[in-house]
Amino acid sequence: MNRFALLVTVRVHPGAADEFRRRIQDAAATAVREEEHCLRFEVAQDEEDPLSFVLFEVYTDAAGLAHHHTTPHFQAFLKEAGHLMAERARRRLTLFEA
Numbered sequence: 001m002n003r004f005a006l007l008v009t010v011r012v013h014p015g016a017a018d019e020f021r022r023r024i025q026d027a028a029a030t031a032v033r034e035e036e037h038c039l040r041f042e043v044a045q046d047e048e049d050p051l052s053f054v055l056f057e058v059y060t061d062a063a064g065l066a067h068h069h070t071t072p073h074f075q076a077f078l079k080e081a082g083h084l085m086a087e088r089a090r091r092r093l094t095l096f097e098a
Helices: 017-034 062-068 072-084
Strands: 003-012 038-045 052-059 085-095
Touching (some): 017 038, 017 052, 052 062, 072 085
Antiparallel strands (some): 003 052, 003 085, 038 052
């Protein structure tokens, strides 16, 4: 079975980059540590546009991502950091073995 990935682009409000970066890094570390189906969760910040972030998440399958959205730590992240995001776009991807 192929692994499943999510590519998320986020643009935060002016002045919110530092807080968002701290909160998303904590959320990413928690997801990888506590969710057996979350294999990877990378956070990157655009060097030319520090208000823009890219998240790359890898799950064992689509059900793993669905489970991620139900976890208390994901719900807490949305509640605590949702207001920091001005824009968010998601792309669902299938990963193929090399």
